[in-house]
Amino acid sequence: MTIKKTIKKLESLYLESPEKFFTMYLNTDPADPDQQGGEWRIHLKNGLNRFEKYLDTEDNKDELKKFQQVKKAVKDFFKENELDLKKSVIIIATPDEFVYSDILQIPVETEFFWEEIAKVDQLVRLHQEYPKAGVILTQKEAIRLVETELGKLIDTVVYELDLDTEDWRKHPAVNRNHTSAGANAGKSINLREQFIARFEENRKRWYKSITPMLDKLAKDREWEYIYLVGPHEETHELKELMNKPINACIDKNMLDEHHDKVIKAVHDL
Template sequence: MDINKEIKRLESIYLEKPERVFTMYLNTDPADPDQQGGEWRIHLKNALQRFEQYLEEDGDKAELDNFCKVKDRVKKFFAENELQLQKSVIIFATPDETTWVAEILQVPVETELYWEEIAKVDQLIDLSQTYPKSGIILTQREAIKIIETELGRQLATSYFELDLDTEDWKKHTGPHYAQSTVSASGTSVKREQFNKRFEANRHRWYKRIASKLDKFAKDRDWQHIYMVGNQDETHDLSQTMTKPINHFINKNMLDKKEAEVIKWITK
Protein backbone atom coordinates (compact mmCIF):
# COMPACT_ATOMS: atom_id res chain seq x y z
CA MET A 1 0.00 0.00 0.00
CA ASP A 2 1.33 3.42 -0.99
CA ILE A 3 0.18 5.26 2.10
CA ASN A 4 0.13 8.75 0.56
CA LYS A 5 -1.93 7.60 -2.43
CA GLU A 6 -4.25 5.68 -0.12
CA ILE A 7 -4.82 8.73 2.06
CA LYS A 8 -5.69 10.84 -0.98
CA ARG A 9 -8.10 8.17 -2.21
CA LEU A 10 -9.78 7.90 1.18
CA GLU A 11 -10.05 11.69 1.42
CA SER A 12 -11.93 11.74 -1.90
CA ILE A 13 -14.75 9.51 -0.63
CA TYR A 14 -18.08 11.10 0.25
CA LEU A 15 -21.18 8.94 0.67
CA GLU A 16 -24.72 10.11 1.36
CA LYS A 17 -27.37 8.11 3.20
CA PRO A 18 -27.98 5.23 3.23
CA GLU A 19 -24.31 4.72 2.29
CA ARG A 20 -21.60 5.49 4.82
CA VAL A 21 -17.88 4.95 5.42
CA PHE A 22 -16.71 2.86 8.36
CA THR A 23 -13.45 4.00 9.96
CA MET A 24 -11.73 2.12 12.75
CA TYR A 25 -8.52 2.63 14.70
CA LEU A 26 -8.26 -0.06 17.37
CA ASN A 27 -5.60 -0.38 20.05
CA THR A 28 -4.75 -4.09 20.38
CA ASP A 29 -1.34 -3.68 22.07
CA PRO A 30 -0.91 -6.51 24.62
CA ALA A 31 1.81 -4.45 26.35
CA ASP A 32 -0.63 -1.61 27.06
CA PRO A 33 -1.77 -1.77 30.72
CA ASP A 34 -5.33 -1.08 29.52
CA GLN A 35 -5.18 -4.12 27.20
CA GLN A 36 -3.89 -6.81 29.56
CA GLY A 37 -7.11 -8.81 29.31
CA GLY A 38 -7.66 -8.23 25.60
CA GLU A 39 -10.07 -5.38 26.32
CA TRP A 40 -10.00 -4.45 22.63
CA ARG A 41 -12.57 -7.19 22.07
CA ILE A 42 -14.98 -5.45 24.45
CA HIS A 43 -14.32 -2.04 22.91
CA LEU A 44 -14.96 -3.37 19.43
CA LYS A 45 -18.07 -5.36 20.38
CA ASN A 46 -19.61 -2.45 22.30
CA ALA A 47 -18.89 0.09 19.56
CA LEU A 48 -20.43 -2.09 16.84
CA GLN A 49 -23.47 -2.73 19.01
CA ARG A 50 -23.90 1.00 19.68
CA PHE A 51 -23.83 1.80 15.96
CA GLU A 52 -26.35 -0.96 15.23
CA GLN A 53 -28.64 0.08 18.06
CA TYR A 54 -28.60 3.72 16.95
CA LEU A 55 -29.48 2.80 13.37
CA GLU A 56 -32.30 0.52 14.54
CA GLU A 57 -33.75 3.37 16.58
CA ASP A 58 -33.31 5.78 13.67
CA GLY A 59 -35.50 3.51 11.54
CA ASP A 60 -33.41 3.65 8.37
CA LYS A 61 -33.45 0.00 7.33
CA ALA A 62 -31.29 0.55 4.24
CA GLU A 63 -28.53 2.19 6.25
CA LEU A 64 -28.81 -0.50 8.94
CA ASP A 65 -28.42 -3.21 6.30
CA ASN A 66 -25.38 -1.43 4.90
CA PHE A 67 -23.79 -1.17 8.33
CA CYS A 68 -24.43 -4.86 9.03
CA LYS A 69 -22.61 -5.79 5.81
CA VAL A 70 -19.54 -3.92 7.00
CA LYS A 71 -19.90 -5.19 10.57
CA ASP A 72 -19.97 -8.81 9.41
CA ARG A 73 -16.84 -8.29 7.30
CA VAL A 74 -15.04 -6.62 10.20
CA LYS A 75 -15.92 -9.47 12.56
CA LYS A 76 -14.77 -12.02 9.98
CA PHE A 77 -11.44 -10.19 9.65
CA PHE A 78 -10.79 -10.41 13.39
CA ALA A 79 -11.87 -14.04 13.55
CA GLU A 80 -9.35 -14.91 10.82
CA ASN A 81 -6.50 -12.73 12.08
CA GLU A 82 -6.76 -12.63 15.88
CA LEU A 83 -3.56 -14.62 16.40
CA GLN A 84 -1.60 -12.22 14.15
CA LEU A 85 -2.60 -9.02 15.97
CA GLN A 86 0.16 -6.70 17.12
CA LYS A 87 -0.23 -3.15 18.50
CA SER A 88 -3.15 -1.92 16.43
CA VAL A 89 -5.58 -2.45 13.58
CA ILE A 90 -6.94 0.14 11.15
CA ILE A 91 -9.92 -0.49 8.87
CA PHE A 92 -11.68 1.64 6.26
CA ALA A 93 -14.71 0.04 4.61
CA THR A 94 -17.76 0.86 2.52
CA PRO A 95 -20.88 -1.33 2.16
CA ASP A 96 -20.37 -1.85 -1.59
CA GLU A 97 -16.84 -3.18 -0.88
CA THR A 98 -15.22 -0.69 -3.26
CA THR A 99 -13.19 0.35 -0.24
CA TRP A 100 -11.71 -2.22 2.08
CA VAL A 101 -8.47 -1.35 3.84
CA ALA A 102 -7.58 -3.59 6.78
CA GLU A 103 -4.07 -3.37 8.22
CA ILE A 104 -2.45 -4.97 11.27
CA LEU A 105 0.22 -2.59 12.55
CA GLN A 106 3.17 -2.68 14.95
CA VAL A 107 2.62 0.98 15.90
CA PRO A 108 0.16 2.42 18.45
CA VAL A 109 -3.15 4.14 17.73
CA GLU A 110 -5.89 5.67 19.83
CA THR A 111 -9.11 3.66 19.63
CA GLU A 112 -11.71 5.47 17.51
CA LEU A 113 -14.61 4.15 15.40
CA TYR A 114 -16.78 6.14 12.99
CA TRP A 115 -19.73 5.54 10.64
CA GLU A 116 -19.99 8.76 8.66
CA GLU A 117 -20.11 10.34 5.21
CA ILE A 118 -16.32 10.53 4.99
CA ALA A 119 -13.33 8.45 6.02
CA LYS A 120 -11.61 9.83 9.12
CA VAL A 121 -7.96 9.91 8.09
CA ASP A 122 -6.44 12.25 10.69
CA GLN A 123 -4.76 9.47 12.67
CA LEU A 124 -3.60 7.79 9.47
CA ILE A 125 -1.96 11.04 8.36
CA ASP A 126 -0.25 11.35 11.74
CA LEU A 127 0.98 7.76 11.48
CA SER A 128 2.35 8.33 7.97
CA GLN A 129 4.34 11.28 9.25
CA THR A 130 5.58 9.53 12.39
CA TYR A 131 6.39 6.23 10.63
CA PRO A 132 7.11 7.21 7.00
CA LYS A 133 8.32 4.93 4.25
CA SER A 134 11.82 4.08 5.39
CA GLY A 135 14.87 2.03 4.56
CA ILE A 136 16.79 0.19 7.25
CA ILE A 137 20.32 -0.66 6.08
CA LEU A 138 22.00 -3.26 8.28
CA THR A 139 25.68 -3.95 7.73
CA GLN A 140 28.05 -6.56 9.09
CA ARG A 141 31.31 -6.44 7.20
CA GLU A 142 30.78 -8.38 3.98
CA ALA A 143 26.99 -8.65 4.27
CA ILE A 144 24.29 -5.98 3.96
CA LYS A 145 20.57 -6.38 4.49
CA ILE A 146 17.93 -3.82 3.54
CA ILE A 147 14.52 -3.76 5.19
CA GLU A 148 11.87 -1.45 3.76
CA THR A 149 9.12 -0.35 6.13
CA GLU A 150 6.05 1.85 6.23
CA LEU A 151 3.76 2.42 9.21
CA GLY A 152 6.03 0.05 11.11
CA ARG A 153 5.33 -2.81 8.65
CA GLN A 154 7.84 -4.76 6.61
CA LEU A 155 7.37 -4.12 2.90
CA ALA A 156 10.38 -5.95 1.48
CA THR A 157 13.82 -7.31 2.34
CA SER A 158 16.94 -7.50 0.15
CA TYR A 159 20.34 -9.04 0.80
CA PHE A 160 23.76 -8.21 -0.63
CA GLU A 161 26.95 -10.17 -0.12
CA LEU A 162 30.49 -9.28 -1.09
CA ASP A 163 32.06 -11.70 -3.56
CA LEU A 164 35.70 -11.78 -2.49
CA ASP A 165 36.87 -13.10 -5.87
CA THR A 166 35.37 -10.29 -7.94
CA GLU A 167 35.22 -7.73 -5.09
CA ASP A 168 31.67 -6.94 -6.17
CA TRP A 169 28.38 -7.15 -4.29
CA LYS A 170 25.86 -9.78 -5.31
CA LYS A 171 22.17 -9.62 -4.50
CA HIS A 172 20.53 -12.65 -2.87
CA THR A 173 16.87 -13.53 -2.47
CA GLY A 174 17.44 -15.18 0.90
CA PRO A 175 19.54 -14.74 4.06
CA HIS A 176 23.20 -13.90 3.64
CA TYR A 177 25.84 -16.57 3.20
CA ALA A 178 28.97 -14.52 3.77
CA GLN A 179 29.93 -16.09 7.07
CA SER A 180 30.12 -19.58 5.60
CA THR A 181 31.94 -18.30 2.50
CA VAL A 182 34.85 -16.64 4.28
CA SER A 183 35.24 -19.28 6.96
CA ALA A 184 34.82 -22.42 4.88
CA SER A 185 38.11 -23.78 6.14
CA GLY A 186 36.69 -23.84 9.64
CA THR A 187 39.73 -22.07 11.06
CA SER A 188 40.02 -18.78 12.92
CA VAL A 189 43.08 -18.00 10.81
CA LYS A 190 41.04 -17.48 7.66
CA ARG A 191 38.63 -15.19 9.48
CA GLU A 192 41.53 -13.19 10.91
CA GLN A 193 43.04 -12.85 7.45
CA PHE A 194 39.73 -11.72 6.06
CA ASN A 195 39.26 -9.17 8.86
CA LYS A 196 42.62 -7.59 8.03
CA ARG A 197 41.77 -7.54 4.33
CA PHE A 198 38.36 -6.08 5.04
CA GLU A 199 39.72 -3.26 7.20
CA ALA A 200 42.26 -2.40 4.51
CA ASN A 201 39.64 -2.28 1.76
CA ARG A 202 36.44 -1.40 3.61
CA HIS A 203 35.95 2.09 2.20
CA ARG A 204 36.67 0.97 -1.37
CA TRP A 205 34.37 -2.04 -1.10
CA TYR A 206 31.55 -0.02 0.44
CA LYS A 207 31.93 2.53 -2.34
CA ARG A 208 31.09 -0.22 -4.81
CA ILE A 209 27.62 -0.76 -3.29
CA ALA A 210 26.80 2.86 -2.49
CA SER A 211 25.16 3.56 -5.85
CA LYS A 212 22.90 0.51 -5.41
CA LEU A 213 21.80 1.73 -2.00
CA ASP A 214 21.17 5.24 -3.33
CA LYS A 215 19.08 3.77 -6.16
CA PHE A 216 17.03 1.78 -3.66
CA ALA A 217 16.32 4.94 -1.69
CA LYS A 218 15.36 6.94 -4.79
CA ASP A 219 13.29 4.30 -6.59
CA ARG A 220 11.36 3.38 -3.46
CA ASP A 221 10.93 6.95 -2.26
CA TRP A 222 12.39 6.44 1.22
CA GLN A 223 11.53 9.35 3.49
CA HIS A 224 13.85 8.21 6.26
CA ILE A 225 16.99 6.06 6.33
CA TYR A 226 18.36 4.12 9.29
CA MET A 227 21.84 2.63 9.23
CA VAL A 228 22.50 -0.14 11.72
CA GLY A 229 25.80 -1.83 12.56
CA ASN A 230 29.33 -1.26 13.80
CA GLN A 231 29.93 2.47 14.15
CA ASP A 232 33.07 2.51 11.98
CA GLU A 233 31.42 0.46 9.27
CA THR A 234 28.22 2.50 9.10
CA HIS A 235 30.26 5.71 9.05
CA ASP A 236 32.32 4.50 6.09
CA LEU A 237 29.27 3.19 4.25
CA SER A 238 27.32 6.43 4.77
CA GLN A 239 30.25 8.48 3.50
CA THR A 240 30.11 6.68 0.15
CA MET A 241 26.38 7.39 -0.35
CA THR A 242 24.78 10.56 -1.69
CA LYS A 243 21.55 10.05 0.27
CA PRO A 244 21.71 11.44 3.81
CA ILE A 245 21.33 9.02 6.72
CA ASN A 246 18.76 10.19 9.27
CA HIS A 247 19.65 7.90 12.12
CA PHE A 248 22.64 5.72 13.04
CA ILE A 249 22.33 2.77 15.42
CA ASN A 250 25.55 1.26 16.74
CA LYS A 251 24.21 -2.27 17.10
CA ASN A 252 24.73 -5.55 15.25
CA MET A 253 21.27 -6.69 14.15
CA LEU A 254 21.97 -8.23 10.74
CA ASP A 255 20.95 -11.72 11.82
CA LYS A 256 17.85 -10.61 13.70
CA LYS A 257 14.43 -11.27 12.21
CA GLU A 258 12.93 -8.36 10.30
CA ALA A 259 10.02 -8.00 12.71
CA GLU A 260 12.42 -7.80 15.64
CA VAL A 261 14.52 -5.12 13.94
CA ILE A 262 11.46 -3.03 13.06
CA LYS A 263 10.04 -3.41 16.54
CA TRP A 264 13.32 -2.31 18.11
CA ILE A 265 13.62 0.73 15.86
CA THR A 266 10.00 1.89 16.20
CA LYS A 267 9.76 1.39 19.95
Protein backbone atom coordinates in the same frame (compact mmCIF):
# COMPACT_ATOMS: atom_id res chain seq x y z
CA MET B 1 1.01 1.63 -2.63
CA THR B 2 2.76 3.53 0.15
CA ILE B 3 0.75 4.66 3.17
CA LYS B 4 1.38 8.26 2.08
CA LYS B 5 -0.40 7.59 -1.22
CA THR B 6 -3.11 5.57 0.53
CA ILE B 7 -3.91 8.49 2.84
CA LYS B 8 -4.08 10.87 -0.11
CA LYS B 9 -6.50 8.53 -1.88
CA LEU B 10 -8.67 8.13 1.23
CA GLU B 11 -8.83 11.89 1.72
CA SER B 12 -10.27 12.30 -1.77
CA LEU B 13 -13.21 9.93 -1.24
CA TYR B 14 -16.75 10.96 -0.32
CA LEU B 15 -20.01 9.02 0.01
CA GLU B 16 -23.63 10.12 0.28
CA SER B 17 -26.32 8.56 2.45
CA PRO B 18 -27.36 5.78 2.69
CA GLU B 19 -23.76 4.77 1.99
CA LYS B 20 -21.05 5.92 4.38
CA PHE B 21 -17.52 5.04 5.46
CA PHE B 22 -16.98 2.88 8.52
CA THR B 23 -13.64 3.82 10.09
CA MET B 24 -12.28 1.83 13.01
CA TYR B 25 -9.08 2.08 15.04
CA LEU B 26 -9.05 -0.76 17.58
CA ASN B 27 -6.50 -1.35 20.33
CA THR B 28 -5.85 -5.11 20.54
CA ASP B 29 -2.51 -4.94 22.38
CA PRO B 30 -2.29 -7.96 24.75
CA ALA B 31 0.42 -6.14 26.75
CA ASP B 32 -1.90 -3.22 27.50
CA PRO B 33 -3.19 -3.48 31.10
CA ASP B 34 -6.64 -2.52 29.81
CA GLN B 35 -6.59 -5.44 27.36
CA GLN B 36 -5.60 -8.33 29.64
CA GLY B 37 -8.96 -10.02 29.29
CA GLY B 38 -9.30 -9.43 25.57
CA GLU B 39 -11.44 -6.34 26.20
CA TRP B 40 -11.05 -5.38 22.55
CA ARG B 41 -13.90 -7.81 21.81
CA ILE B 42 -16.20 -5.77 24.07
CA HIS B 43 -15.06 -2.49 22.51
CA LEU B 44 -15.65 -3.92 19.03
CA LYS B 45 -19.10 -5.23 19.91
CA ASN B 46 -20.14 -1.99 21.61
CA GLY B 47 -18.77 0.16 18.79
CA LEU B 48 -20.69 -1.76 16.13
CA ASN B 49 -23.90 -2.00 18.16
CA ARG B 50 -23.91 1.71 18.97
CA PHE B 51 -24.22 2.71 15.32
CA GLU B 52 -26.78 0.00 14.62
CA LYS B 53 -28.94 1.09 17.56
CA TYR B 54 -28.72 4.76 16.54
CA LEU B 55 -29.73 4.06 12.93
CA ASP B 56 -32.57 1.81 14.07
CA THR B 57 -33.84 4.54 16.43
CA GLU B 58 -33.70 7.10 13.63
CA ASP B 59 -35.78 4.72 11.51
CA ASN B 60 -33.24 5.04 8.69
CA LYS B 61 -33.82 1.63 7.13
CA ASP B 62 -31.69 2.14 4.02
CA GLU B 63 -28.66 3.35 5.95
CA LEU B 64 -29.16 0.67 8.62
CA LYS B 65 -29.10 -2.00 5.93
CA LYS B 66 -25.86 -0.59 4.52
CA PHE B 67 -24.27 -0.49 7.96
CA GLN B 68 -25.29 -4.08 8.68
CA GLN B 69 -23.41 -5.13 5.54
CA VAL B 70 -20.29 -3.47 6.91
CA LYS B 71 -20.85 -4.96 10.37
CA LYS B 72 -20.99 -8.49 8.96
CA ALA B 73 -17.81 -7.94 6.93
CA VAL B 74 -15.97 -6.58 9.98
CA LYS B 75 -17.05 -9.51 12.17
CA ASP B 76 -15.95 -11.94 9.44
CA PHE B 77 -12.57 -10.19 9.30
CA PHE B 78 -11.99 -10.81 13.00
CA LYS B 79 -13.11 -14.43 12.76
CA GLU B 80 -10.51 -15.01 10.05
CA ASN B 81 -7.69 -13.02 11.65
CA GLU B 82 -8.18 -13.34 15.42
CA LEU B 83 -5.11 -15.55 15.90
CA ASP B 84 -2.94 -13.08 13.96
CA LEU B 85 -3.82 -9.95 15.95
CA LYS B 86 -0.99 -7.83 17.33
CA LYS B 87 -1.27 -4.37 18.90
CA SER B 88 -3.96 -2.80 16.74
CA VAL B 89 -6.33 -3.09 13.80
CA ILE B 90 -7.39 -0.38 11.37
CA ILE B 91 -10.36 -0.85 9.05
CA ILE B 92 -11.85 1.66 6.63
CA ALA B 93 -14.78 0.14 4.77
CA THR B 94 -17.82 0.90 2.65
CA PRO B 95 -20.88 -1.36 2.41
CA ASP B 96 -19.27 -2.90 -0.67
CA GLU B 97 -15.61 -3.32 0.26
CA PHE B 98 -12.70 -2.77 2.62
CA VAL B 99 -10.97 0.31 1.27
CA TYR B 100 -8.11 -0.12 3.73
CA SER B 101 -7.35 -2.63 6.48
CA ASP B 102 -4.24 -3.58 8.41
CA ILE B 103 -3.09 -5.49 11.48
CA LEU B 104 -0.29 -3.51 13.11
CA GLN B 105 2.43 -3.87 15.73
CA ILE B 106 2.00 -0.24 16.83
CA PRO B 107 -0.58 1.22 19.25
CA VAL B 108 -3.71 3.15 18.33
CA GLU B 109 -6.48 4.82 20.31
CA THR B 110 -9.78 2.96 19.92
CA GLU B 111 -12.23 4.97 17.81
CA PHE B 112 -15.25 4.21 15.61
CA PHE B 113 -16.80 6.43 12.92
CA TRP B 114 -19.69 6.15 10.46
CA GLU B 115 -19.49 9.21 8.24
CA GLU B 116 -19.46 10.48 4.66
CA ILE B 117 -15.65 10.59 4.71
CA ALA B 118 -12.92 8.25 5.90
CA LYS B 119 -11.46 9.50 9.18
CA VAL B 120 -7.72 9.39 8.61
CA ASP B 121 -6.44 11.62 11.43
CA GLN B 122 -4.89 8.73 13.37
CA LEU B 123 -3.52 7.19 10.20
CA VAL B 124 -1.83 10.49 9.34
CA ARG B 125 -0.28 10.62 12.81
CA LEU B 126 0.91 7.02 12.56
CA HIS B 127 2.50 7.76 9.19
CA GLN B 128 4.34 10.70 10.72
CA GLU B 129 5.62 8.53 13.57
CA TYR B 130 6.34 5.39 11.51
CA PRO B 131 7.07 6.52 7.92
CA LYS B 132 8.32 4.29 5.14
CA ALA B 133 11.98 3.73 5.93
CA GLY B 134 14.98 1.81 4.72
CA VAL B 135 17.36 0.36 7.30
CA ILE B 136 20.80 -0.48 5.91
CA LEU B 137 22.75 -2.81 8.20
CA THR B 138 26.45 -3.43 7.61
CA GLN B 139 29.02 -5.90 8.86
CA LYS B 140 32.16 -6.19 6.78
CA GLU B 141 31.30 -7.97 3.50
CA ALA B 142 27.55 -8.21 4.18
CA ILE B 143 24.89 -5.54 3.80
CA ARG B 144 21.31 -6.24 4.83
CA LEU B 145 18.33 -4.08 3.92
CA VAL B 146 15.19 -3.95 6.05
CA GLU B 147 12.26 -1.96 4.65
CA THR B 148 9.54 -0.93 7.09
CA GLU B 149 6.37 1.14 7.19
CA LEU B 150 3.90 1.65 10.04
CA GLY B 151 6.19 -0.42 12.24
CA LYS B 152 5.91 -3.58 10.13
CA LEU B 153 8.31 -5.39 7.82
CA ILE B 154 7.79 -4.83 4.11
CA ASP B 155 10.88 -6.52 2.71
CA THR B 156 14.35 -7.70 3.68
CA VAL B 157 17.30 -8.76 1.55
CA VAL B 158 21.03 -9.37 1.97
CA TYR B 159 23.94 -8.47 -0.31
CA GLU B 160 27.27 -10.23 0.19
CA LEU B 161 30.59 -9.44 -1.41
CA ASP B 162 31.99 -12.19 -3.61
CA LEU B 163 35.72 -12.00 -2.88
CA ASP B 164 36.64 -13.77 -6.10
CA THR B 165 34.82 -11.36 -8.42
CA GLU B 166 34.55 -8.41 -6.00
CA ASP B 167 30.86 -8.16 -6.95
CA TRP B 168 27.97 -7.76 -4.50
CA ARG B 169 25.53 -10.67 -4.79
CA LYS B 170 21.91 -10.59 -3.66
CA HIS B 171 20.53 -13.22 -1.28
CA PRO B 172 16.91 -13.58 -0.08
CA ALA B 173 17.83 -14.02 3.59
CA VAL B 174 20.71 -13.89 6.05
CA ASN B 175 22.68 -17.12 5.87
CA ARG B 176 26.18 -16.42 7.05
CA ASN B 177 28.67 -18.62 8.84
CA HIS B 178 32.23 -17.39 9.22
CA THR B 179 33.42 -19.85 11.85
CA SER B 180 34.06 -23.59 11.71
CA ALA B 181 34.40 -26.22 14.39
CA GLY B 182 36.76 -29.16 14.61
CA ALA B 183 40.21 -29.59 13.10
CA ASN B 184 39.81 -26.74 10.62
CA ALA B 185 38.72 -24.16 13.19
CA GLY B 186 42.18 -22.65 13.61
CA LYS B 187 42.68 -22.43 9.86
CA SER B 188 39.26 -20.80 9.38
CA ILE B 189 39.97 -18.21 12.07
CA ASN B 190 43.28 -17.39 10.41
CA LEU B 191 41.59 -16.99 7.02
CA ARG B 192 38.97 -14.77 8.60
CA GLU B 193 41.66 -12.55 10.09
CA GLN B 194 43.30 -12.29 6.68
CA PHE B 195 39.99 -11.36 5.11
CA ILE B 196 39.30 -8.65 7.71
CA ALA B 197 42.67 -7.08 6.98
CA ARG B 198 41.94 -7.20 3.25
CA PHE B 199 38.47 -5.76 3.78
CA GLU B 200 39.75 -2.80 5.78
CA GLU B 201 42.25 -2.01 3.03
CA ASN B 202 39.56 -2.09 0.32
CA ARG B 203 36.44 -1.03 2.24
CA LYS B 204 35.96 2.33 0.58
CA ARG B 205 36.36 0.92 -2.92
CA TRP B 206 34.03 -2.00 -2.25
CA TYR B 207 31.38 0.18 -0.58
CA LYS B 208 31.66 2.69 -3.43
CA SER B 209 30.65 -0.08 -5.84
CA ILE B 210 27.34 -0.73 -4.04
CA THR B 211 26.22 2.76 -2.98
CA PRO B 212 24.74 3.69 -6.42
CA MET B 213 22.45 0.67 -6.09
CA LEU B 214 21.48 1.69 -2.54
CA ASP B 215 20.69 5.24 -3.69
CA LYS B 216 18.57 3.95 -6.57
CA LEU B 217 16.74 1.52 -4.31
CA ALA B 218 15.96 4.31 -1.83
CA LYS B 219 14.51 6.41 -4.65
CA ASP B 220 12.55 3.61 -6.34
CA ARG B 221 11.10 2.30 -3.05
CA GLU B 222 10.27 5.84 -1.88
CA TRP B 223 12.05 5.66 1.46
CA GLU B 224 11.17 8.71 3.52
CA TYR B 225 13.83 7.94 6.13
CA ILE B 226 17.14 6.09 5.84
CA TYR B 227 19.02 4.58 8.78
CA LEU B 228 22.50 3.05 8.81
CA VAL B 229 23.23 0.40 11.44
CA GLY B 230 26.60 -1.21 12.07
CA PRO B 231 30.18 -0.56 13.21
CA HIS B 232 30.96 3.16 13.31
CA GLU B 233 33.67 3.09 10.63
CA GLU B 234 31.45 1.21 8.18
CA THR B 235 28.24 3.19 8.61
CA HIS B 236 30.02 6.52 8.38
CA GLU B 237 31.93 5.36 5.29
CA LEU B 238 28.64 4.46 3.61
CA LYS B 239 27.09 7.75 4.72
CA GLU B 240 29.89 9.68 3.02
CA LEU B 241 29.57 7.66 -0.18
CA MET B 242 25.77 7.74 -0.55
CA ASN B 243 24.01 10.63 -2.29
CA LYS B 244 20.76 10.15 -0.38
CA PRO B 245 20.65 11.92 3.00
CA ILE B 246 20.98 9.63 6.01
CA ASN B 247 18.62 10.43 8.90
CA ALA B 248 20.53 8.57 11.61
CA CYS B 249 23.33 6.10 12.28
CA ILE B 250 23.25 3.44 14.98
CA ASP B 251 26.76 2.29 15.84
CA LYS B 252 25.80 -1.25 16.73
CA ASN B 253 26.16 -4.62 15.02
CA MET B 254 22.62 -5.87 14.36
CA LEU B 255 23.12 -7.60 11.01
CA ASP B 256 21.83 -10.97 12.20
CA GLU B 257 19.15 -9.69 14.57
CA HIS B 258 15.46 -10.42 13.93
CA HIS B 259 13.81 -7.72 11.83
CA ASP B 260 11.40 -6.83 14.67
CA LYS B 261 14.37 -5.93 16.87
CA VAL B 262 15.91 -3.87 14.06
CA ILE B 263 12.67 -1.97 13.43
CA LYS B 264 12.23 -1.30 17.15
CA ALA B 265 15.79 0.03 17.39
CA VAL B 266 15.24 2.70 14.73
CA HIS B 267 11.85 3.73 16.12
CA ASP B 268 13.32 4.07 19.61
CA LEU B 269 15.71 6.80 18.44
